[in-house]
Each structure stands twice: as C-alpha cells, then as structure tokens.
Amino acid sequence: MNRILILGGSGFIGNALYKELAPFFDVHATYKTDNPIFEKNKHFHQFDYEMERLHILLDNLKPKFIVTALRGNVTSLVRLHFEIADYVEKNDCKVIFLSSANVFDRFTNYPSYEYDKTLSESIYGRFKIKIENELLRKPISKYVICRIPMIYGAGSPRINEIKAQLQMNEAIEVFSNVVINATHINKLVQQLHYIINRRRRGIFHLGSNNLIHHIDLIKDICEELGHPDALIKQVFDSNEDRHLAVLPKDNMLPKHLQLTIEDVVKSSVVL
Numbered sequence: 001m002n003r004i005l006i007l008g009g010s011g012f013i014g015n016a017l018y019k020e021l022a023p024f025f026d027v028h029a030t031y032k033t034d035n036p037i038f039e040k041n042k043h044f045h046q047f048d049y050e051m052e053r054l055h056i057l058l059d060n061l062k063p064k065f066i067v068t069a070l071r072g073n074v075t076s077l078v079r080l081h082f083e084i085a086d087y088v089e090k091n092d093c094k095v096i097f098l099s100s101a102n103v104f105d106r107f108t109n110y111p112s113y114e115y116d117k118t119l120s121e122s123i124y125g126r127f128k129i130k131i132e133n134e135l136l137r138k139p140i141s142k143y144v145i146c147r148i149p150m151i152y153g154a155g156s157p158r159i160n161e162i163k164a165q166l167q168m169n170e171a172i173e174v175f176s177n178v179v180i181n182a183t184h185i186n187k188l189v190q191q192l193h194y195i196i197n198r199r200r201r202g203i204f205h206l207g208s209n210n211l212i213h214h215i216d217l218i219k220d221i222c223e224e225l226g227h228p229d230a231l232i233k234q235v236f237d238s239n240e241d242r243h244l245a246v247l248p249k250d251n252m253l254p255k256h257l258q259l260t261i262e263d264v265v266k267s268s269v270v271l
Contacts, residue, residue, distance in 0.1 A: 008069035111245035153184030171233035184267035
C-alpha cells in the first residue's frame with residue numbers, strides 16, 4: 001500500500017484530506033501543537049517545521065507521496081519546501097504542493113490557466129511562486145502543483161465566519177469588483193484523491209469551471225443559508241473588474257470531479 005505523508009494534517013485542508021485518504025492508503029500526517037487526540041493516533045506525528053528538520057521523519061516513513069498543506073512562517077516554509085524538493089529528487093516519491101490563485105494576483109484583466117506566467121504583488125503570492133519555481137526545476141514526475149482558489153463548503157473557516165457574522169447581524173465585507181472562481185472542501189479532497197490514485201503529474205487548477213463576482217457569491221451563499229437580506233459592506237480596490245481566478249484548461253479532471261459556482265453555493269449547507 002502506498003504511504004502518504006500529509007504535512008499539516010491538523011489543519012482544515014490537511015485533516016479533511018486525511019479523512020478522505022485514510023480508508024484507501026497508508027496515510028500519516030503531522031501536527032504542531034500538543035493535541036491529545038492526535039497523540040493517540042499512531043499515524044499522526046508531532047512536527048514543528050520552524051524548529052526541526054524533516055529528513056528524520058522522511059527517512060523513517062519513506063512516503064511515496066508528500067502533500068504539503070502547511071501555513072505559517074514564510075521563511076521557514078520556503079526552507080522546508082526546498083528540503084522536500086531535494087528529497088523527492090533523490091528518492092522514489094513525489095510532492096503534491098497546495099499552491100494558490102494568488103500566484104497570479106498581479107494579472108487582473110483575465111482568468112489564469114495552468115501554464116500562464118505567474119506574477120504576484122502580494123507576499124503570500126510571491127512565497128508560493130518561489131516554491132513553485134523550485135519544484136518546476138525538477139523532473140515533472142516528481143511534483144504536482146495544485147493551485148486552489150477560495151475554499152468554501154459546510155464547516156469551512158469562510159462559511160463559519162459568514163455564519164457568525166449573520167448571527168451577530170454584522171456587515172459582511174465583499175470585494176465588489178473582484179471576479180473569482182472557487183471550490184468547496186469535499187470536492188477538493190476528492191480531486192486530490194484522484195490525482196494521487198492515478199499518479200497524475202504537472203500543474204492543476206482545482207477550482208470551478210465558471211466565474212462570479214465576489215459580492216454575488218457571498219449574496220448567494222447568504223441566501224442559501226437562509227439570509228437573503230444579509231448586510232453587505234462593499235469594498236472597491238479598483239474602478240474596473242479585477243480577476244483572481246484559476247481556471248482549468250490543459251489538465252482537466254474527469255467530469256464527475258469538475259464543479260461549478262452553483263455547486264460551491266449549495267455546499268455551504270451540506271454537511
């Protein structure tokens with residue numbers, strides 16, 4: 001059975017992916033902060049990427065797939081991913097890097113596709129680009145780069161925040177001129193499962209096939225949650241529409257793994 005190591009298995013994406021993969025693979029995951037539940041699970045390993053080197057854990061587990069779902073200190077994360085890139089090049093395994101739509105946040109006129117040039121004006125986007133570029137120097141069989149837009153779905157941090165604001169009757173901040181695509185957590189982990197199981201490689205854009213203004217998405221979600229008259233605070237960061245969307249084109253997934261904005265909206269209330 002192929003062994004998978006999820007770095008960041010205690011986080012929102014990492015934990016959802018662990019639950020998706022565990023029935024089918026030998027899945028191990030890391031967590032950082034003391035947690036009695038994870039401590040009882042022999043497949044969870046406490047690891048602080050800011051203080052420790054990863055090679056000891058890699059040498060012990062010898063995973064075939066390393067999924068990186070970590071957030072935090074940018075400098076430490078860059079060092080860690082360079083260490084992983086060196087490891088996969090020398091060993092029989094590959095890395096699945098969860099990147100972001102923000103690698104294109106400097107391009108505003110059009111949505112972006114898998115092999116478009118990356119360019120970012122944000123610290124977060126430039127950090128993701130630096131790691132992507134290091135992986136792109138390796139043989140294509142050694143990496144998968146998954147660029148992910150905003151993640152919604154029942155239980156997600158974004159939906160939980162919207163629910164809390166609705167309950168408190170607070171205004172929800174939206175970016176009226178931003179055109180996006182999106183995804184939801186259940187579909188995302190299914191897509192990653194497929195990529196691992198079919199040993200796909202290269203760059204994937206794991207978002208909806210269609211676009212929507214951010215304000216319209218939030219309004220639709222609020223209505224789905226039973227609040228059609230939610231308070232909305234509009235924020236304008238430009239006079240014209242600005243795209244922040246990663247559309248799939250070259251590396252398409254099977255039809256049952258594709259999704260639309262309408263699926264994202266419906267997922268906000270499906271547990």
